Amino acid sequence: MMFSDFVYGPEFLQATFETLQMLSLGLNTAFIFGGLIGTYLFLWRPGGLNQNPILFHTVGTIINIVRSFPFVILLISVGPFTRLLTGTTIGPIAASVPLSIAAIAYFARIVELALNDVPKGVIEATQSMGASTSTIVLDVLFVEARSSLILGFTAMTVSFISYSAAAGIVGGGGLGDLAIRYGYYRFQTDVMATTIISLIVVVQGIQFLGGRMAARYNRK
Amino acid sequence: MFELKSVSKTFQLPNKDSLQVLQNLSLTVNKGEIFGLIGLSGAGKSTALRTFNLLEKPDSGHVYFQNKEIHGGQIDQLRLVRQKIGMIFQHFNLISNKTVEENVALPLKIAGWKPALIQARVLECLKLVHLENKNHSYPNQLSGGQKQRVAIARAIANHPDLLLADEPTSALDPITKIEILDCLTEINKKFGLTIIIATHEMNIVRRLCDRVAILDQGQIQEILPVARGEIHPQTKLGKMLLEIT
Ligand SMILES: Nc1ncnc2c1ncn2[C@@H]1O[C@H](COP(=O)(O)OP(=O)(O)OP(=O)(O)O)[C@@H](O)[C@H]1O
Numbered sequence: 001m002m003f004s005d006f007v008y009g010p011e012f013l014q015a016t017f018e019t020l021q022m023l024s025l026g027l028n029t030a031f032i033f034g035g036l037i038g039t040y041l042f043l044w045r046p047g048g049l050n051q052n053p054i055l056f057h058t059v060g061t062i063i064n065i066v067r068s069f070p071f072v073i074l075l076i077s078v079g080p081f082t083r084l085l086t087g088t089t090i091g092p093i094a095a096s097v098p099l100s101i102a103a104i105a106y107f108a109r110i111v112e113l114a115l116n117d118v119p120k121g122v123i124e125a126t127q128s129m130g131a132s133t134s135t136i137v138l139d140v141l142f143v144e145a146r147s148s149l150i151l152g153f154t155a156m157t158v159s160f161i162s163y164s165a166a167a168g169i170v171g172g173g174g175l176g177d178l179a180i181r182y183g184y185y186r187f188q189t190d191v192m193a194t195t196i197i198s199l200i201v202v203v204q205g206i207q208f209l210g211g212r213m214a215a216r217y218n219r220k
Numbered sequence: 221m222f223e224l225k226s227v228s229k230t231f232q233l234p235n236k237d238s239l240q241v242l243q244n245l246s247l248t249v250n251k252g253e254i255f256g257l258i259g260l261s262g263a264g265k266s267t268a269l270r271t272f273n274l275l276e277k278p279d280s281g282h283v284y285f286q287n288k289e290i291h292g293g294q295i296d297q298l299r300l301v302r303q304k305i306g307m308i309f310q311h312f313n314l315i316s317n318k319t320v321e322e323n324v325a326l327p328l329k330i331a332g333w334k335p336a337l338i339q340a341r342v343l344e345c346l347k348l349v350h351l352e353n354k355n356h357s358y359p360n361q362l363s364g365g366q367k368q369r370v371a372i373a374r375a376i377a378n379h380p381d382l383l384l385a386d387e388p389t390s391a392l393d394p395i396t397k398i399e400i401l402d403c404l405t406e407i408n409k410k411f412g413l414t415i416i417i418a419t420h421e422m423n424i425v426r427r428l429c430d431r432v433a434i435l436d437q438g439q440i441q442e443i444l445p446v447a448r449g450e451i452h453p454q455t456k457l458g459k460m461l462l463e464i465t
């Protein structure tokens with residue numbers, strides 16, 4: 001296969017699409033569930049707005065366990081759960097399951113830390129206005145923490161591009177899988193190079209956009 | 221009337237020790253007066269002040285807001301009461317990602333004002349603190365004195381019955397300090413708003429207060445009237461504070 005055939009070829013497009021599919025499934029799930037769990041961790045922490053030591057430590061421990069798994073091991077060990085959910089363990093949809101699990105744990109911590117960084121005085125001032133906990137969270141904490149949340153989400157997206165490549169190797173498809181199959185097993189260095197360059201471009205782009213957005217929303 | 225009755229508060233310290241910060245403290249503040257709480261660092265001024273809106277929940281004792289007892293356990297009642305108690309802080313505590321206007325609008329939103337009425341009230345409050353042209357600025361574009369005036373506008377927006385001020389001028393230069401104190405006096409005169417202010421400085425008490433309580437180790441040493449800027453403390457601590465500040 002010629003270099004140019006490959007670049008515009010259906011296989012490359014297909015692989016790109018699969019990577020995006022894995023990423024968007026994983027990141028969206030993380031955004032919702034990780035965001036929710038991270039917010040509750042913040043509320044449950046000792047001295048928090050809604051403190052609950054038991055839930056705080058239980059959920060915190062689960063997150064630490066997930067986060068201490070090397071990704072490839074997590075990928076394999078949640079196989080049965082993946083099959084239960086998607087009916088298969090191969091393909092980008094199946095690969096999104098372990099990706100989502102890892103991303104939820106990752107983003108939960110990011111959200112918890114970002115909310116923790118909001119000055120206590122600002123929370124107190126809002127409490128002193130008679131605000132409910134949900135108003136404090138939605139109208140003040142998320143507003144004050146949004147730059148760090150955006151930067152955290154950006155960092156996560158970048159990490160998960162490489163995780164998704166790893167998922168590809170174990171049957172997930174996507175650009176990582178392509179690079180291995182052509183670039184590594186068939187010694188087509190140009191395929192490897194194209195894949196890597198595309199990934200670099202994507203990562204740079206995401207980092208740039210994330211940084212710009214975070215700066216735009218930061219008035220501190 | 222606003223009242224603390226036999227309030228005690230002990231903090232548990234990380235090293236397992238405990239620290240009694242308020243000891244059986246009773247205090248009545250009358251409607252319309254400016255009441256000072258003075259004492260050295262760690263005397264319990266902030267803790268006493270924060271007990272009036274139950275930001276600090278006492279271990280024992282009673283808290284009354286306009287002669288009605290308020291309870292930490294009754295969240296809905298507490299929230300309604302807090303909506304009628306404004307508070308300002310040493311470090312302003314504005315929301316940095318909201319404009320001046322949005323900051324002042326927040327307590328109104330919380331109190332359930334109709335969106336159509338909020339804008340007018342916000343501008344009215346900003347006018348009161350002479351900041352009507354800063355409504356679209358962000359707090360980081362303002363000086364310390366301007367920030368505190370935004371905080372005052374925010375604290376009085378929902379027509380509170382009580383304003384709590386915790387060292388509101390300690391982060392400001394001497395001239396700005398006077399500006400803020402005069403702003404508070406003006407609001408007190410204009411609306412008869414009751415103000416309780418915690419401070420280290422007799423200067424501030426003399427300029428602002430109608431009465432003052434001298435606090436030491438969580439207990440009231442004496443309560444004194446301030447008549448035309450004059451105070452005559454009887455206790456050693458009171459005399460010392462008068463002499464040096
Ligand atoms: N949340 C808390 N946990 C533990 N100790 C506390 C807490 N809040 C206050 N304290 C302690 O209680 C004592 C009284 O604190 P408080 O803030 O009421 O004093 P203050 O008179 O306002 O002092 P300052 O002039 O320094 O503001 C201090 O020794 C302080 O360290």
Ligand SMILES: [Mg+2]
Binds near residue numbers: 265267386387418
């Ligand atoms: Mg204090």
